Amino acid sequence: MALRTSTTERQRRLGAELRKLREEAGYSVTEGGEFIGMARAHLGHVEAGRTAIPPEKLRTLCRAYRCTREPLIEALVAMGEDSGKGWWTEYRHAVAPAALDLAELEAAADALLSYESLFIPGILQIADYTRSIFRSSQSERSEYDLDKAVRFRMERQRILAQEQPPTLHAVIHEAALHVRFGGAAVMRRQLLHLIRMAELPHVTIQVLPFTAEGLSAFSTPFLFAVSHKSALETVLVENPAASHYVHERDAVLRYRTRFDRLRAASLPPVDPGVPASSHESRDSLALIQHLLYSLQED
Structure with missing residues (x-):
């Protein structure tokens, strides 16, 4: 699992939204990770924006958290799939x-x-x-x-x-x-x-x-x-x-x-x-x- 040395606002936002859904559902980080076969530390890095999460695991996690807002789920998937690369990358x-x-x-x-x-x-x-x-x-x-x-x-x-x-x-x-x-x-x-x-x-x-x-x-x-x-x-x-x-x-x-x-x-x-x-x-x-x-x- 490669960790990002720096995170973007988009990556941090995705992680924060997943953490919010987990906390609203009343699950610990360990319990959240168990839904998708992910170690506690790994999910912690996802929620901090330091590593990516595959689209299907993200959908599974959202549904395990009892999130029924499909537009939100798909928006999070799109956010996770976005490479974040654009003209601004050359200025990093x-x-x-x-x-x-x-x-x-x-x-x-x-x-x-x-x-x-x-x-x-x-x-x-x-x-x-x-x-x-x-x-x-x-x-x-x-x-x-x-x-x-x-x-x-x-x-x-x-x-x-x-x-x-x-x-x-x-x-x-x-x-x-x-x-x-x-x-x-x-x-x-x-x-x-x-x-x-x-x-x-x-x-x-x-x-x-x-x-x-x-x-x-x-x-x-x-x-x-x-x-x-x-x-x-x-x-x-x-x-x-x-x-x-x-x-x-x-x-x-x-x-x-x-x-x-x-x-x-x-x-x-x-x-x-x-x-x-x-x-x-x-x-x-x-x-x-x-x-x-x-x-x-x-």
Whole structure:
């Protein structure tokens, strides 16, 4: 039994879901292993994400745990069969494991719901804006490592150009549009890029204005990865010190409600296809265009 020296978020999630089913059924690790002829230590490694489990053993285990939710069982099987390999694999020695987990999460999602309070969402950034953010951080990077990190973030955006892209709904706090990473010229190009990205039929961008009331508790950025396998939907809660994933169903639903409230409090979406004369005086596009004008004046 070969053990993984490092585990991905997907592998840890699969193990955690199996452990949750076992504990809900009231079985010990030893008893769980007996259902599929697996030693206690071996099943322990499966639950920790350190080793794989064959699909049929996984199905047998779920049924032994009295799980009758076939969609959940098949979603777990699919998660276990996923190789986890993608374009991000070539960056495994160049970026942090958390960044690789994020790329894999985005690639597997059917839809992405993003809220950012101080930055443009990574999947919508231009290279110079990203570079400026990395340079302003406390971490010291060589130019080589910096280039790799910037290139990786740009590569993440490829999912929006693929044949069957996920939908992206981004709510961006107005504050993020005022912070000039890279200076006025870079910020102007970044705002123009937002408008261009909003032209894509599967991309929706809204701005949460400073005037929005009663939402101070919702300032923590997060990314909700929507999946047709609703039992395995995931939320990434971003934090400068250490971001973390939320899997527990009730907590996930709370973040969905939180996003809906943020969306409702935001200005109408950016829609470059609507003639300027038809735009409301206070919508997301009008606000971005106003900021573009102020940047041009500087």
